[in-house]
Amino acid sequence: MKRQGPxxxxxxxxxxxxxxxxxxxxxxxxxxxTVLDWKQVVLGCTFILxxxxxxRYHLTRIQRKQDNWRYSYVTxxxxxxxxxxxxxxxxxxxxxxWLFSNVQVPMQSxxxxxxxxxxxxxxxxxxRARTVHATLLLVAGALVMLGRVPIGAYFSGTVFGVExxxxxxxxxxxxxxxxxxKRGIMIGVGLGTTATALKIILGIEQTYLGRTD
Amino acid sequence: MTFFERMMSIDxxxxxLFVALAVAIPLLRPLGFxxxxxxxxxxxxxxxxxxxxxxxxMLTFDYEGDVMAELDPMAxxxxxxxxxxxxxxxxxxxxxxxxxxxxxxxxxxxEVYGKxxxxxxxxxGYNPDWSGTILRLGESFKKTYPTDQYGKNxxxxxxxQEVETYDDIELICSIAGSALSEYWAIWAGGRYGVKVIxxxxxxxxxxxxxxxxxxxxxxxxxxxxxxxxYEKLIDEPGMGIRGMDAQSIAHALMLVFILVGxxxxxxxxxxxxxxxxxx
Amino acid sequence: MSLTIDPGIWVAALFTLAIFSFLYKDNPxxxxxEHLLVGVSAGYYLVQYFFSAVYKKLYVPVFINGEYxxxxxxxxxxxxxxxxxxxxEWVSRYPVAFYxxxxxxxxxxxxxxxxxxxQVKSTMFNPFAMSIQEALSATVLLVGVITTLLYFYFSAxxxxxxxxxxxxxxxxxxIGFGATFGYNVxxxxxxxxxxxxxxxxxxxxxxx
Numbered sequence: 001m002k003r004q005g006p007x008x009x010x011x012x013x014x015x016x017x018x019x020x021x022x023x024x025x026x027x028x029x030x031x032x033x034t035v036l037d038w039k040q041v042v043l044g045c046t047f048i049l050x051x052x053x054x055x056r057y058h059l060t061r062i063q064r065k066q067d068n069w070r071y072s073y074v075t076x077x078x079x080x081x082x083x084x085x086x087x088x089x090x091x092x093x094x095x096x097x098w099l100f101s102n103v104q105v106p107m108q109s110x111x112x113x114x115x116x117x118x119x120x121x122x123x124x125x126x127x128r129a130r131t132v133h134a135t136l137l138l139v140a141g142a143l144v145m146l147g148r149v150p151i152g153a154y155f156s157g158t159v160f161g162v163e164x165x166x167x168x169x170x171x172x173x174x175x176x177x178x179x180x181x182k183r184g185i186m187i188g189v190g191l192g193t194t195a196t197a198l199k200i201i202l203g204i205e206q207t208y209l210g211r212t213d
Numbered sequence: 214m215t216f217f218e219r220m221m222s223i224d225x226x227x228x229x230l231f232v233a234l235a236v237a238i239p240l241l242r243p244l245g246f247x248x249x250x251x252x253x254x255x256x257x258x259x260x261x262x263x264x265x266x267x268x269x270x271m272l273t274f275d276y277e278g279d280v281m282a283e284l285d286p287m288a289x290x291x292x293x294x295x296x297x298x299x300x301x302x303x304x305x306x307x308x309x310x311x312x313x314x315x316x317x318x319x320x321x322x323x324e325v326y327g328k329x330x331x332x333x334x335x336x337x338g339y340n341p342d343w344s345g346t347i348l349r350l351g352e353s354f355k356k357t358y359p360t361d362q363y364g365k366n367x368x369x370x371x372x373x374q375e376v377e378t379y380d381d382i383e384l385i386c387s388i389a390g391s392a393l394s395e396y397w398a399i400w401a402g403g404r405y406g407v408k409v410i411x412x413x414x415x416x417x418x419x420x421x422x423x424x425x426x427x428x429x430x431x432x433x434x435x436x437x438x439x440x441x442x443y444e445k446l447i448d449e450p451g452m453g454i455r456g457m458d459a460q461s462i463a464h465a466l467m468l469v470f471i472l473v474g475x476x477x478x479x480x481x482x483x484x485x486x487x488x489x490x491x492x
Numbered sequence: 493m494s495l496t497i498d499p500g501i502w503v504a505a506l507f508t509l510a511i512f513s514f515l516y517k518d519n520p521x522x523x524x525x526e527h528l529l530v531g532v533s534a535g536y537y538l539v540q541y542f543f544s545a546v547y548k549k550l551y552v553p554v555f556i557n558g559e560y561x562x563x564x565x566x567x568x569x570x571x572x573x574x575x576x577x578x579x580x581e582w583v584s585r586y587p588v589a590f591y592x593x594x595x596x597x598x599x600x601x602x603x604x605x606x607x608x609x610x611q612v613k614s615t616m617f618n619p620f621a622m623s624i625q626e627a628l629s630a631t632v633l634l635v636g637v638i639t640t641l642l643y644f645y646f647s648a649x650x651x652x653x654x655x656x657x658x659x660x661x662x663x664x665x666x667i668g669f670g671a672t673f674g675y676n677v678x679x680x681x682x683x684x685x686x687x688x689x690x691x692x693x694x695x696x697x698x699x700x
Contacts, residue, residue, distance in 0.1 A: 002582040006589035013590055017597025021404075033356065035594050036349040037549065038565030042587045044341035044545020045569030047309075051538045052576070054530075071523050075531035082535025091539060092316075092363065098500065099532055100313040105278035106504035106690070107529040108310075110511040112279040113683035116236075116463070117229045117515055119676065124228055124470040125221070128478055133666045140670025142468055145677055148438055150246030151461035167249060174422060174671055176629045180636020181668025183423040183611050184661070187637070188644050190607030197596035197603075208592050209585050229515050236681070236688050240699055282686020283679060309540035310533070339544050344595060359552040364543075366552070400598075403606040415679035419672050427614035429606065436675065437682035456685040463681040 007203040014201030055079065140178070143170045217481040220473070228470065235466040239458035246461050248454060253425055254442040257432030260384060260410050261291070266299035268383045269376060273397070274318075276390030277310030280414050285318070286440035286453040287412035288388045292322035293449045301372055302334040303382065305358070307343045307393055312362060331370045338362030343396055351379050351405040379407035388412040394421065398429045412439065494697045505695040508687055545569065636664040 017035060020028040058072035085095040129135040146152045147170020156165035199205035264270065272291060276284045295302060306315050319336055328334055337358040340346040349357040354376050355367045367373045375381060385407055387394040394411030402409040411433045413421055418435030425433060434443050437460060440453030496502070510525035550566045553559040568590055574583035615637050617630040642654065643661030650658050692699045 002585070006585040009586060010589040010593035010596075012593075014593035014597040017594050018600055021598065021601040029352070033349065033352050034561060036345045036352075037356070037553070037562055038568055039345040039591055039594050040340055040342040040349070041545050041549050041562070041565035041569045042342075042572065042591050043345070044541050044549065045572045045587075046591075047341060047541040048538065048545070049572050049575065051534055051541070054534055068523060071527040074524055074527040075534070078528045078531025079535040079538070080531075082532055083538055086535075086539040091543070096536070096539070097313055097316075100536055101317065102500040102504045103507055104310070104529065104532045104536060105281065105314070106687075107507050107511055107525060108278035108533070109281055109683060110508045110687050111526075111529070113282070113680070113687045114511065114514065116677075116680035116684040117232050119680050120232045120467055120470055121225045121228045123467050123677075124223075124474040127471050127474065129475055133662060136663060136666040137670040137673065138471065140667045141673040141677070142471070142670075144671050144674025145464040145468060148435075148674070148678060149461040149464050150248050150457050151465060153247060153249050171251065172629070173667060174419070175426065176632050177636055177664050177667040178419065178671040179422040179426055180633045181640050181664040182420055183615065183633075184637045184640025184644070184664070185668070186420075186423055187608055187611055188641060190603045190611075194600050194603050194608075197599045200592055200596040208588060210581070210588075226516065232684070233688075236684055237692070240685070240688055240692055280679075280683065282684075282689075283682045285686075309537045309544075312540055313536075338548070339540050340549070341541065341545050344598070348598065356553075358548070359557060360548050364547070366556070399602050399606045403602055403610075415675040415682060416672070419668075419675040423611055423614075427610050429610065436678050437685065438678065452686070452689060456682065456689065459685045459688070460678070460681055463684075464677065467677050467681075 003206075003209065006209055007206065011201055011203060014197075018201070051079075140173060143173055147171070147173075215481060215484050217477045217484060220477040221481055231466060231470075232463065235463045236459045239462045240455075243455075244458045244462075246458055248438075248441050248445050248457055250442045250446060251435075251439075253421075253433050253435065254439055254446065255432075256425075257410050257412075257434055257439075258443060258446045260408065260432050261294055261386075264295060264298065264300045264383055267301070269301045269303060269372070269381065270295065271382050271385045272302050272304045273385065273387045273389070273393070274304065274306040274311040274315035275308060275387055275393035276314070276414075277308050278314065280390040281314060282452075283414045283437050283440070284388050284390060284412060285314070286437065286451050286456075287434050287443065288315075288318050289322070289451060290440060290443050290447060290449060290453070291386055291388070291412070292318060293451075294443075294447045296322055296326040296328055296333075301375075303337065303354070303372065303376055304334060305337040306339050307346060308390075309339050312339050316362070331365075332372060335370055335372050336362045337367070343393060344400055347396060347400040348404065351401060351407075353377060379405045382407065384408040384410060386410050386412070389417065390414050391417065392420070394430065394433070395424065398424050402429055496695055496697060501694050505691060508691060512687075635660070640664050 013035060016028070016031055020032040055076065058075050061069045061072045082096060082099060085099070088094070089096060091097065127138060129138050143166070146155060147166045152166045152170065156163070158164070196205060200208070272288070274288060292302070302319075304315055304319055306312055315336060319334060322328070323330065323334060338361060340358065346357060355373060358367050360366055361370060379401060385397055385401055387397045387409060389411060394409065394413055394417070397411070398409045401407050409430055411421065411430055413433055413435055415436030415438075418433065418439065421430055421433050421435070424430040434440055437453055437456050440451075441457050444451050444453045507525055510521045513519055514522045550562065553562045554566070568587040571587045572584050574580040615634055617627070617634070619627040619630070622630065639657050639661035641661075643658040643665065645654075648654060
């Protein structure tokens with residue numbers, strides 16, 4: 001019941017969703033649609049559960065007075081105020097969309113833009129042409145960095161009588177060797193994902209069920 | 214400490230300052246570098262240009278605030294391209310944080326071009342579960358989205374009377390900050406045969422080439438540069454084109470950093486070796 | 493143009509600077525902004541999750557449209573909350589198994605079709621139906637895909653012929669990773685440009 005039940009459920013649902021791909025039978029189609037509808041509700045509830053875990057984490061931090069525990073009040077206040085705002089003024093007017101546009105979005109985008117500075121610092125300190133392969137990586141990176149921006153159009157010349165530009169080299173590199181590498185990885189990932197999915201349906205892969213008891 | 218060793222231990226904040234200046238100065242004093250249009254953006258534009266008045270497209274805002282600097286210009290340009298031509302838009306998002314962003318852009322564009330909500334466009338909002346949503350839309354839009362983002366029953370929205378499945382839309386344009394455009398190509402394109410084109414962050418764009426070459430995504434915009442190219446093609450200069458000078462100078466600076474860093478590294482290593490040899 | 497008086501833009505600009513202050517060093521202003529971001533975002537998401545999963549996907553279909561069988565999805569969703577107690581945790585395995593297996597079921601045919609077969613098909617080419625230049629590029633592509641795949645083949649030791657082939661694979665991978673790095677730089681710089689455009693245009697009004 002505790003372990004075998006979910007494994008049997010996984011087998012039945014997995015087989016159903018796989019079989020329906022190959023049959024236009026209305027019964028299977030109806031089951032397929034129902035499973036997809038249930039699946040969306042389950043994930044929505046999981047996200048709500050995730051938010052509860054975040055609340056519990058901050059409450060515990062306050063309770064145990066862990067490092068920087070006072071900031072947890074800020075997190076909880078922000079969360080509570082957003083939920084209350086949506087309840088009182090709805091989601092289209094009032095503080096809910098205002099805080100989204102003027103607090104959440106600017107901070108989110110700034111947080112990610114910080115990485116531009118750290119990428120620059122890392123490029124200076126760690127990006128070394130130590131080996132042939134590292135040099136190749138560096139050259140490919142440089143070709144993209146120059147070839148994909150307007151300044152790249154200024155780099156062109158004649159090699160063995162053939163007019164060639166950095167933009168063309170960059171385009172070729174992206175569309176041929178880069179594509180080959182990405183496709184190789186994609187096919188490998190595709191095979192790996194398919195094998196894992198099959199193992200889940202057949203009950204060989206059970207780690208997603210958590211601890212054994 | 215030798216000169217090269219000192220060079221290698223420079224305070225990171227000095228590097229940060231250079232980056233900030235490389236971005237700020239070209240924004241203040243534009244240099245006007247010409248934007249060249251790549252083949253993949255031309256293909257994206259070709260698909261959009263083929264749309265006619267009354268056609269319906271699905272525009273998906275698959276991103277949040279973190280990458281909006283790259284993707285907002287694309288979403289805005291798409292709306293500027295299709296709304297004046299009478300193309301209708303069914304918009305949705307697969308990110309909870311994408312709702313506010315989509316609402317703002319749709320509302321602003323609708324105001325500019327005099328579009329009516331529910332007739333010329335609709336915003337279905339967010340649904341949990343990417344893959345489940347994409348597949349379910351293939352069977353029924355109204356069952357996947359029983360209401361729009363504002364709680365209105367989709368059975369009562371005029372534009373939704375014309376859309377039941379993917380067969381009723383011309384194409385899906387996924388503006389994605391993650392692998393979502395790949396998922397649209399896998400599940401909507403692969404299973405239901407609907408055409409998928411995409412706008413991607415630069416980081417994601419490099420992974421789209423295999424789909425592009427295979428014809429699974431027949432056109433895409435890669436990063437802010439892709440947005441700038443598309444803005445140029447539709448003759449609507451926006452944030453993409455305005456940012457290209459700064460993008461160029463910042464890239465050049467990064468390359469200078471890599472070059473100087475390597476020179477410093479090799480010379481300081483050589484100096485160390487010589488010291489060891491001398492004992 | 494001049495400095496804005498819009499309070500929303502002022503708030504956004506000050507929080508932008510608060511996050512940028514981390515570049516100097518970690519400080520209380522940054523920590524405050526960071527924690528507020530987590531709280532406000534979680535609150536925003538929670539409302540969207542509740543509206544989409546509970547109201548839109550459950551309440552409307554079941555109680556307004558009369559699709560009663562969808563209540564099972566709600567029961568499965570509620571079962572997820574059994575994770576909150578260690579004693580009842582096992583109950584949540586049912587919705588987890590349901591979700592993961594449903595995904596596994598449709599991922600198999602879809603991935604085989606789109607990510608494997610169509611990709612392999614697009615790597616094949618007819619050299620007689622293209623120019624010499626195109627045929628050369630197509631050959632490089634074919635060699636690249638095969639050698640990259642062989643690099644990840646670990647069922648045999650990489651020595652002899654396989655060693656040389658997998659080294660060619662690494663070469664392609666390095667070009668691919670280099671391209672990823674280049675695009676990564678491009679993406680990060682674009683995000684920074686976005687913030688600077690906001691500060692200089694919307695807030696300070698020093699550029700148009």
